[in-house]
Amino acid sequence: MIVVGGGIIGLTTAVVLAEAGRRVRVWAREPAERTTSAVAGGLWWPYRIEPEPLVGAWALESLAVYEELAQRPQETGVRLVDGVHRGARLDELGAWAARVPALRAVADGLAARLPVIDMPAHLAWLRDRLVKAGGEVEVREVTDLAAVPAAVVVNCAGLGARSLVPDPAVRPVRGQLVVVENPGITTWLTCVDHSAAASTYVIPQPYGLILGGTAEEDDWSLEPDPATAAAIVGRCAAVRPEIAAARVLDHRVGLRPARDAVRLERRPLPDGRALVHNYGHGGAGVTVAWGCARQAAGLAFPAA
Known part of the structure; x- marks a missing residue:
């Protein structure tokens, strides 16, 4: 199978698939260190992403992973850091907020100890983890999803999906x-x-x-x-x-x-092969990466 896109969404999805025993190749237009993901600030928090009910579940699932990865910050690039969302209020957030450990109201907003991800370091670690699981990463531009030679294609092209799908909603x-x-x-x-x-x-x-x-x-x-x-x-x-x-x-x-809503769904290609879309994560790709990756993997290989 081939995952199209080598940012945080593509690499995380590929890792989940490879560690489940799938043979995975990532085709990316540019190396991970040159993607939008590498530029991100790296603070875990749902920001400019919809729909909130689904986002909350994806984010909490990812939070649990990052909390574990933060035990090895030098290796993974993930640390738990204290801070304050100034001006934020609990009653303005979705139900997911009640499940964020130690998220609490303070005089000027909401305080919490949240994952902060060093994105260049974390992307390099993800790539290494993928390779150790038997996956491959190739710098190769895709212009036609139907032409990708794999029984299952997972589209994690991010903004590239605008022309690749094409999807003008991105x-x-x-x-x-x-x-x-x-x-x-x-x-x-x-x-x-x-x-x-x-x-x-x-x-x-x-x-x-x-x-x-x-x-x-x-x-x-x-x-x-x-x-x-x-x-x-x-x-x-x-x-x-x-x-x-x-x-x-x-x-x-x-x-x-x-995108108005993350696109995470399975669709058939013209010849009947499977295409799974996983894109449109706005400013919260790192926040929901693991939750979305696991759902995408389930769509790629649904249980019998």
Whole structure:
């Protein structure tokens, strides 16, 4: 079987399938370190993804995996980190929130100890785990799902599904980040309005402090905008003043694969072979990766 797409969704799905004994190849247009997944801030939290009832189950299933992986942070790139979602309220969240360990109301929002994933390190670890399970990864662009030579094809192409399926319901939501030297911040902080184009978040990673961000609908530009970067630093420095003097290390841009609802379903190809779609995860691919991967694997090989 072949999994199309080598970001967090594609690699996680391939790992689940390979460890279930399936012969899996991943065909990806570019290496994992160049995907949108590699740019992501890496904080576990359902963000800009629908439908919420399904998302909650996928997210909680993934949370359990990340909590286990966080016992080996140097190997997996996953750590549990304390922080606050400023302005968030429990009564505004779905039923899933009641099952997040130690998620609690505090004076300025919701506090929790959540997984923070070093995405470049985690993607490399996933790829290695896949290979150890007998899987393969090949940089190879797919232009026609029906032409992929496998009895089962799993489409995890993310934003690429817009032209590959084709599915015009998939659209980009541009995210720009700034990475700075960490002045000693050990907790994450978010001040996010899910309907706004600008937000404020601070996420400590081993390689620096991630500052965000933006959520610009239908914007395809991958070039960092200097004015946007300055605004991001300014917003983050307003909540953590020590950030103002931090040296900038990098600018990053990624295009989230947004859709009104995640597409996770099985469909026949014209010749009767199986096609499983697993795309449209918006800004929460890492948050739901394991839950969606297990459901996709079940769709690819349904129980008799």
